[in-house]
Amino acid sequence: MSDNVMYDSPTEFLHEAANSGDLCVAQSVRPNDDGTYAVSCSCGRWTASAPTMEEGLRLARVHTGSQR
Numbered sequence: 001m002s003d004n005v006m007y008d009s010p011t012e013f014l015h016e017a018a019n020s021g022d023l024c025v026a027q028s029v030r031p032n033d034d035g036t037y038a039v040s041c042s043c044g045r046w047t048a049s050a051p052t053m054e055e056g057l058r059l060a061r062v063h064t065g066s067q068r
């Protein structure tokens with residue numbers, strides 16, 4: 001049993017990603033073994049690491065340009 005996935009609606013992200021090709025429509029934030037978070041995008045050309053999941057999500061929004 002895996003309890004790695006604690007955040008809201010990851011399946012929606014993954015559903016979007018499945019149809020997105022190389023577009024920046026979905027980002028994921030996954031915990032690493034060392035306590036940081038790995039951030040990746042559905043475009044497949046962008047990854048980042050963040051100290052917290054919140055920061056990872058912020059970086060993802062910056063990447064997609066959706067942050068106001």
Ligand SMILES: [Zn+2]
Pocket residue numbers: 023024025041042043044045046063
């Ligand atoms: Zn992207």
